[in-house]
Amino acid sequence: MTSEQGIDEQAVFHNRIGAHNLAALWVGRRGVDLTRPKSPAVAARWHYDGLREELAEAGHIVTAQEAFRRVLVLENPAFPGEMRATNTLYAGLQLVLPGEIAPCHRHSQTAIRFVIEGTEAYTSVDGERTWLHPGDFVITPNWAWHDHANEGNAPVVWLDVLDTPLVDFLDTVFRENYPAPQQQISRPDGDANARYGAGLLPVGYQANSLNSPVFSYPFAQTRAALEALRKAGRWDDCHGLKMQYINPATGDFATPTMAAFLQLLPAGFDGALYRTTESIIYSVVEGRGRTVIGDRTIEWGPRDLFVIPGWHGHRHAADEDAVLFSVSDQPMQTKLGLWRDERPGDPTA
Numbered sequence: 186m187t188s189e190q191g192i193d194e195q196a197v198f199h200n201r202i203g204a205h206n207l208a209a210l211w212v213g214r215r216g217v218d219l220t221r222p223k224s225p226a227v228a229a230r231w232h233y234d235g236l237r238e239e240l241a242e243a244g245h246i247v248t249a250q251e252a253f254r255r256v257l258v259l260e261n262p263a264f265p266g267e268m269r270a271t272n273t274l275y276a277g278l279q280l281v282l283p284g285e286i287a288p289c290h291r292h293s294q295t296a297i298r299f300v301i302e303g304t305e306a307y308t309s310v311d312g313e314r315t316w317l318h319p320g321d322f323v324i325t326p327n328w329a330w331h332d333h334a335n336e337g338n339a340p341v342v343w344l345d346v347l348d349t350p351l352v353d354f355l356d357t358v359f360r361e362n363y364p365a366p367q368q369q370i371s372r373p374d375g376d377a378n379a380r381y382g383a384g385l386l387p388v389g390y391q392a393n394s395l396n397s398p399v400f401s402y403p404f405a406q407t408r409a410a411l412e413a414l415r416k417a418g419r420w421d422d423c424h425g426l427k428m429q430y431i432n433p434a435t436g437d438f439a440t441p442t443m444a445a446f447l448q449l450l451p452a453g454f455d456g457a458l459y460r461t462t463e464s465i466i467y468s469v470v471e472g473r474g475r476t477v478i479g480d481r482t483i484e485w486g487p488r489d490l491f492v493i494p495g496w497h498g499h500r501h502a503a504d505e506d507a508v509l510f511s512v513s514d515q516p517m518q519t520k521l522g523l524w525r526d527e528r529p530g531d532p533t534a
Contacts, residue, residue: 199212222462224272224494224495226261226464226492226495227263228478228479228481228493228494229261232486233301233487236257240340241340244282244340249285249286249288254279255279255281256277256279256345257278267350271464271465271492272514274346274349274350275346275347276347276492277344277345278301280340281306281335281341282340283338283339283340284335285334285335286332286333288332289362290330290331291330292358292360293328293358294347294352295324295443296325296331296346296347297346297440298321298322298325298343299320299323299468299512300317300319300342301343302341303317303335303337303339303341304337304339305336305339306334307334307336309330309331310325310326310331310400311368312368312371313372313373313374313377314370315400318404320405320470321401321402324400324439325400326396334367344468346512348442351442351514381398381434384433386433386434390434392435397430397431397434398432399432402430402439408447411447411448411449423456423500424448425448425503426451429444430446437516441516443513443516444512444514444515445512446511449508450502452506453503454501457529458499458500458529459500459526459527460496460499461496461515462496462518463515465513466513467490469489469490469507469508469509470487470509470510471506472487472503472507473485473486473503474505476499476501477500477502
């Protein structure tokens with residue numbers, strides 16, 4: 186048999202099995218590098234000062250009722266039109282104007298909020314209200330009723346991060362609207378933090394969710410914690426001083442699908458190279474600096490946002506004291522035994 190005959194015979198075979206919804210593994214994997222992650226996601230940055238103009242315009246051209254949620258989605262350049270900031274995470278900036286209500290609903294996706302600007306607004310989650318301040322981290326657990334309202338005189342903007350691409354991939358998306366614009370408040374403000382956020386748990390507590398029972402983490406407390414820990418001077422070569430938001434009942438991640446962190450980079454910090462399989466969305470809270478991702482340098486300042494895809498080597502540098510908030514898909518990878526990271530000096534580095 187000639188090589189041409191062999192190729193023709195294989196082509197006939199592949200065409201025939203294709204008609205039966207079959208495919209040959211040895212053909213599908215031909216030329217594919219299976220030694221490392223291959224997501225097409227790329228590093229990206231959004232300067233908040235520029236985005237703020239588009240947000241303001243959105244507030245003029247669409248009402249809260251028309252939009253249901255007035256959000257400008259941060260789309261990774263590798264996924265145009267797909268509403269994905271990374272392979273697994275959705276992110277967007279939500280605007281609520283004075284006097285507006287973002288109507289109550291619930292869905293199977295878990296949501297994380299990080300307040301960028303504004304005060305005198307609140308979000309309600311399953312019967313409890315929490316007032317929002319810049320730097321606050323708020324969880325909306327999956328299938329929890331939630332609505333938002335702005336009772337102040339200035340716009341309020343926060344970063345939304347949801348596990349929508351993952352939930353969508355698993356085909357487990359569900360959503361339900363509440364019969365009224367706002368839910369009934371059944372617990373006093375601060376109830377969850379009093380019950381679960383003071384190093385105490387109610388006697389007989391039994392978790393009914395994989396999410397943290399605390400849904401609001403005030404920035405005043407987390408920022409003070411970073412400042413207190415600065416005195417210990419135990420700086421990580423890659424991360425500076427990085428702390429993880431946790432579920433206080435278990436010590437696990439605050440949500441089952443997304444991890445959230447707050448880190449302090451002291452002025453002059455020049456971090457070591459680091460890479461990890463998790464995809465990360467950053468929001469700059471304070472300070473100015475830069476992050477080198479591969480051969481690209483991203484300059485950032487207060488309220489800017491940027492994305493580091495999984496397994497992209499990167500390092501942070503700070504011109505002045507800087508605080509960064511970040512969200513990643515680490516819990517999903519950790520629970521499946523797939524997460525890994527790499528530092529200089531590691532055997533595989």
